[in-house]
Amino acid sequence: MGREACIIFPNQLFPDHPALQKGRPVWLLESDLFFTQYAFHQKKLVFHRASMKAYADKLEKKGHDVFYIDCMDPRSSLSGLIPYLAANGTQELHCADPVDDWLVKGIKRTAKTYGITYTIYNNPAFFLSQSDIENYQPPASGYLQASFYQQQRKKLGMLLDASGKPLGGKWSFDADNRDRYPAHKQPPPLPKTKKTKYVEDALAWVANTFPGNPGIADDFFYPVMHEEALDWLHDFLQYRFADFGRYEDAMARQHTFLHHSVLSPLINSGLLTPREVMDKALGFASKHEIPLSSVEGFCRQVIGWREFIRMIYIKQGVAQRNGNYWQCNRDIPPSFYTGTTGIAPVDIVIKRVLQHGYCHHIERLMVLGNFMLLSGFHPNQVYRWFMELFIDAYDWVMVPNVYGMSQFADGGLMCTKPYISGSNYIMKMSDFPKGPWQQTWDGLFWNFMHKNREFFLQNPRLGMLIRTFDKMPESKRLAHLQNAEQYLNSL
Numbered sequence: 001m002g003r004e005a006c007i008i009f010p011n012q013l014f015p016d017h018p019a020l021q022k023g024r025p026v027w028l029l030e031s032d033l034f035f036t037q038y039a040f041h042q043k044k045l046v047f048h049r050a051s052m053k054a055y056a057d058k059l060e061k062k063g064h065d066v067f068y069i070d071c072m073d074p075r076s077s078l079s080g081l082i083p084y085l086a087a088n089g090t091q092e093l094h095c096a097d098p099v100d101d102w103l104v105k106g107i108k109r110t111a112k113t114y115g116i117t118y119t120i121y122n123n124p125a126f127f128l129s130q131s132d133i134e135n136y137q138p139p140a141s142g143y144l145q146a147s148f149y150q151q152q153r154k155k156l157g158m159l160l161d162a163s164g165k166p167l168g169g170k171w172s173f174d175a176d177n178r179d180r181y182p183a184h185k186q187p188p189p190l191p192k193t194k195k196t197k198y199v200e201d202a203l204a205w206v207a208n209t210f211p212g213n214p215g216i217a218d219d220f221f222y223p224v225m226h227e228e229a230l231d232w233l234h235d236f237l238q239y240r241f242a243d244f245g246r247y248e249d250a251m252a253r254q255h256t257f258l259h260h261s262v263l264s265p266l267i268n269s270g271l272l273t274p275r276e277v278m279d280k281a282l283g284f285a286s287k288h289e290i291p292l293s294s295v296e297g298f299c300r301q302v303i304g305w306r307e308f309i310r311m312i313y314i315k316q317g318v319a320q321r322n323g324n325y326w327q328c329n330r331d332i333p334p335s336f337y338t339g340t341t342g343i344a345p346v347d348i349v350i351k352r353v354l355q356h357g358y359c360h361h362i363e364r365l366m367v368l369g370n371f372m373l374l375s376g377f378h379p380n381q382v383y384r385w386f387m388e389l390f391i392d393a394y395d396w397v398m399v400p401n402v403y404g405m406s407q408f409a410d411g412g413l414m415c416t417k418p419y420i421s422g423s424n425y426i427m428k429m430s431d432f433p434k435g436p437w438q439q440t441w442d443g444l445f446w447n448f449m450h451k452n453r454e455f456f457l458q459n460p461r462l463g464m465l466i467r468t469f470d471k472m473p474e475s476k477r478l479a480h481l482q483n484a485e486q487y488l489n490s491l
Contacts, residue, residue, distance in 0.1 A: 007095040010034040013055045013270040018121035019094040035071035041215035043357040050202035051224040078106040086114035093118040149304035173293035181250040188239040229271040236261040237284040245294030251430035264392035312400040320403040325411040328376040345432045357391035369406025374444035379409035443483025
């Protein structure tokens, strides 16, 4: 079996994996954290199974000895695999940084117990190395994405003029990325992928192994191989990149993907690396008339937000996942797993998530996360819900995004204020239908503001909202609070 072993997790399917070496056996693990920890979306399970099987075949064709460990095998967990390897003569473990608290601790603890040495390599899924993260010192104002993003641009030399200033004269064109989607505009379709034997086998396996899991596995359309992922990237650059920025925050009742890249599942699984993506995106933009607002908006997502979230996870993730700043304790009801909440925008978005394992970032933050916070769901339940239902969800993604950004459960470690709104914002950015849901949503919004007025009064801009509420006629204030109470009692 060899004195060395390379361990690869389901989200590390890099064409050039740093721990691969000729003659070093590869253990490709359907780790329990990715397959059985929660009731994961069926499309996510198909994606992992198909992409891992394709990757195993690719490695074998390159001459590697590959041991594929099924999620039902006890060796799919580190506590099962490492003792097995030790008993069979393995003395050295090699793996890319899992960027997962439990997996990193599991490797270090179990390897030490069994007298095995280990080497953890930098993860190609990120620009920043482990030492970059360790050495990062936030400014006195705290962990702010804007300052982090500017540092990234300077460090990587992206979208800068000859004097090192940002192209276009400003670091962010976010204010230009807020157009509604035109009523009669049709977004370009996503590219078609072939239903390979890997996908067909994975569909049958998931149907047999996880028949009760949420989501719809059929009509699977995601790439599962590196070559397919490159084609997917090229299609985005060719057909959707130009209008990406303009409609980045828009929501449309009939359209899920709009002009988004839908690259997050591919980057987060290792089928593409962010460096590869940015090289091709910037190269394409230099030869085509792509608005700077689209190029910068895309760059901000890849080298800004994504790297920032991973950095926050490593430095503050443990503190975040133990936070419940607002003391929210409600359970998420079954209606949030079926899209039958009675709140039109929430149901529309949940149904597209059940169909695709995906919705875009504004729908996640300002429809789902916003409404869940206003409803007072426990952040642990919100975290689990997102982990289960999204194809691109992993611990490093969801701890900062849920506990920090959407639920503000950490009390402001990475955001200066909670991302909440009334129904006006939803209507402004979408064509979702008007209806009684607006009264419920607005009632929940004002109820949340009223309950937490001391917090909001500390912020001059947010304090204005409290004063707006206080100036409402008493009958209107009571109506808002009663609408909230009625909905919350129905959960």
